[in-house]
Amino acid sequence: METVSKIKKACEEIGFMVITSHGVPEPVIANAWKSVGEFFDLDESSKSQLSNMSADYPYGYEKGEVLAAGKDKEKGKALSTAPDIKETFTIGPHNPASGMPSPIMPSEPPAFASHYSAYYSAMEDLSSTLLSSFALALELPVDWFESKTSHHLSALRSLNYPDQSGMTPEPGQLRAGAHTDYGSLTILKSGGPGLQVAKDVDGEPSWVSVPHVPDGFVINLGDLMRRWTNDRWSSTLHRVVNPPRDGKNHRRQSIAFFHNINGDEVVTTIPSCMDDGGSKYEPIVAKDFLMMKHLASVKGVIEEKEEL
Ligand SMILES: O=C(O)CCC(=O)C(=O)O
Numbered sequence: 001m002e003t004v005s006k007i008k009k010a011c012e013e014i015g016f017m018v019i020t021s022h023g024v025p026e027p028v029i030a031n032a033w034k035s036v037g038e039f040f041d042l043d044e045s046s047k048s049q050l051s052n053m054s055a056d057y058p059y060g061y062e063k064g065e066v067l068a069a070g071k072d073k074e075k076g077k078a079l080s081t082a083p084d085i086k087e088t089f090t091i092g093p094h095n096p097a098s099g100m101p102s103p104i105m106p107s108e109p110p111a112f113a114s115h116y117s118a119y120y121s122a123m124e125d126l127s128s129t130l131l132s133s134f135a136l137a138l139e140l141p142v143d144w145f146e147s148k149t150s151h152h153l154s155a156l157r158s159l160n161y162p163d164q165s166g167m168t169p170e171p172g173q174l175r176a177g178a179h180t181d182y183g184s185l186t187i188l189k190s191g192g193p194g195l196q197v198a199k200d201v202d203g204e205p206s207w208v209s210v211p212h213v214p215d216g217f218v219i220n221l222g223d224l225m226r227r228w229t230n231d232r233w234s235s236t237l238h239r240v241v242n243p244p245r246d247g248k249n250h251r252r253q254s255i256a257f258f259h260n261i262n263g264d265e266v267v268t269t270i271p272s273c274m275d276d277g278g279s280k281y282e283p284i285v286a287k288d289f290l291m292m293k294h295l296a297s298v299k300g301v302i303e304e305k306e307e308l
């Protein structure tokens with residue numbers, strides 16, 4: 001099967017795929033990977049100086065997180081209420097035309113800012129390549145997404161899942177609770193197994209492990225893409241499970257690029273995805289959709305800070 005047909009099938013059936021031969025230079029990945037590891041090795045007090053998340057700057061350092069999206073979508077019941085066993089560091093776009101403030105970077109390790117920015121820009125390029133294939137898979141002109149992503153709101157988040165020796169997760173507590181991503185597409189580099197996606201079996205999630213391909217990227221679709229395609233494409237629940245308790249060190253790191261489109265783009269069902277009944281969704285401004293999802297997922301975090 002040719003690549004575009006494979007992408008179309010994956011987007012329709014599961015919303016997840018693993019790619020290799022992606023063209024991202026190895027040193028860009030290796031440098032960012034190393035700087036991220038060194039950053040997470042710093043003392044809690046240095047890292048928490050970067051806990052500057054607010055409604056105007058939805059980025060920075062966070063420890064643990066209760067993903068409000070970690071709910072059974074149909075039944076609305078929470079799958080887990082305990083915070084994720086992880087810490088994260090996130091930046092947004094560098095481009096002022098995106099409407100976001102410039103990224104606030106750690107000063108340690110010294111190379112972090114340049115390595116992280118280089119990785120961000122490599123992910124922008126890879127997203128454009130993927131979106132060209134997505135356009136073809138959706139029977140659109142190859143450059144259809146270009147004008148909609150020229151001043152995009154994509155975010156780069158690194159994640160550290162500490163080793164769990166000496167701690168006991170609460171019942172239902174995971175490295176990352178079940179959630180869907182909320183933008184257009186995610187490009188994930190991870191340092192080991194643990195990621196699972198839900199296949200829907202008679203309304204109940206049945207968890208399937210995503211193969212860990214060391215030099216590959218996992219690509220998955222987010223809620224905005226699902227809405228844009230009138231649900232023709234899937235944004236699938238996924239989670240990161242706890243490691244085996246075998247006395248080995250199972251620290252796990254990953255870097256996720258959450259591609260988002262331009263904030264001022266009005267998301268109206270893609271013409272080729274209209275079905276007989278027209279569109280299931282009203283048009284929505286992308287930034288409003290993303291902020292709604294973001295605020296719902298970090299509600300507790302921002303409210304707590306604003307009370308201080
Ligand atoms: O670390 C991983 O493998 C997945 C992380 C993830 O799903 C997320 O941050 O949205």
Ligand SMILES: [Fe+2]
Binds near residue numbers: 180238
């Ligand atoms: Fe995710």
